[in-house]
Amino acid sequence: MNRSQLAHFMNHSGDPEETLTAASTEELGIIVDALYRNLDTPKPVLGAQDWYDLAVEELGRRSTPESPGAYGAA
Structure with a gap:
């Protein structure tokens, strides 16, 4: 996902x-991955850091099976 595609995705996706x-x-x-690569540029897309932080949190929730909000938890 290039910078233009990322910006379009972020601007048209609604609530992050x-x-x-x-x-x-x-x-x-x-x-x-796209957000991380974008943040490693001189001019990241506006809001990319917030999206990245939320995405990493979501990945963390999914990788912790004992947490109540984890996907696939019984």
């Missing part, structure tokens, strides 16, 4: 938390 929660784990990985 809802968008990231609804994404599959594979999609979330792609988003996190």
Whole structure:
């Protein structure tokens, strides 16, 4: 996902938390990677840090099976 695609995604996705929660784990990985690469540029997309922080939190929730909000928890 290039800078233009990332900016379009972020600007047209609505609420970041809802968008990231609804994404599959594979999609979330792609988003996190794109955000990370974008943040490592001289001029990251406005809001990329907030999206990145939320996405990393969501990945963390999914990787902790004992947490009450984890996906697939019984």
